[in-house]
Amino acid sequence: MSGELSPIDKAKFVAAKRAADYVEDGMRVGLGTGSTAAWLVRCIGEMVRNDGLRIKGVPTSTRTAELARDVGIDVISLDEAKWLDLTIDGADEFDGDLNLIKGGGGALLQEKIVATASDQMIVIADVGKEVETLGAFPLPVEVIPFGWQTTQALVEETLISMDVLGRSSSLRMNGARPFVTDEGNHILDLYLNRIGNARQLSLVLNQMPGVVENGLFIDICDAVVIGYGDGRVEVRDINQGTIEQDRLDFVETDNLFTDLAD
Structure with a gap:
């Protein structure tokens, strides 16, 4: 499946795959909305099915909730969770200070509530979402x-x-x-x-x-995971002041998502 992805989808996938490393057993995790966040939900679902990962997922939209249930994630409400260890979500734009524009998918209210009720927020995005100054995206x-x-x-x-x-x-x-x-x-x-x-x-x-x-998310994002179409991934942590680079290899026969419709 991965070998059939377009460069932009490869970038979204590697960002989501790398961000899934932040998810640990027993966590309460906010699950974002949008095309990049959907890749993340699928990656976490694979960890639940294959690795026995046990988490509680708090979705930021009905669309995400449906996908999370489909891949086997235990879905609960924010009121049930009370507080979250981590939220991972996409962004329409991000700048050098990790301020964001979000809401292209129409879920900005729930996304902001969930993100601010978390110990940490990680943004996953393809490199095209990085801007010098916010505002090009409506x-x-x-x-x-x-x-x-x-x-x-x-x-x-x-x-x-x-x-x-x-x-x-x-x-x-x-x-x-x-x-x-x-x-x-x-x-x-x-x-x-x-x-x-x-x-x-x-x-x-x-x-x-x-x-x-x-849809302005100011001082909410802690780190951004940036994906590239060639499999490269860059992780910028604004709190630690670190930048890490990695590369994820694609397996042409990978059928991770063949059971799910885009």
Whole structure:
């Protein structure tokens, strides 16, 4: 299976495979949402089936919960877990300080709650997600459905005083209807191009009535595992100030995921 992967999927897979090394027996682990996080869930599922790994998984979306159960992970809620040893999740962008933009998959609220309820957060990403300055990826902002157009207007007006290059936004759609999060909310995508002061923007957005949460993850990520299409992996730990490099070999006959649909 691995030999059939595209370079981008190889990068996601090796990042997920390397990050799975952080998971130890008996842990309570937050499981992220998105294509890269899905590889991680599958890798952990293999460890559960083949190595007897015993963990409690706390998913950040219904999609992740379904996949985790399919691969044999014992799924519990955050309320049952109380606190987590580790959360591993993807990111839409990350900068040199390991600040993130997340929410491209629409699960930013649960992802942020789970990540901040963890002793450690590890981000897994392909190298294309690294940026010098956040903002090229549209910033998701979760808003309640009531008065969302008024909230959108207030957000755009507030952006005038923020250090950003773009100030337009759009309601995320799912076909002909507004996208609805697991919590029953909508998402506004902000096209900012460049965010000069992510910390300030995050605080201002979250003070606005109608805004539930935004996709800026500031001072939450502890380490990032970066995958490359040729199998190389780089691990940057911001707390220890270390950078480690490795390479994972692909086995052309590897059937790790042949029983699962993408």
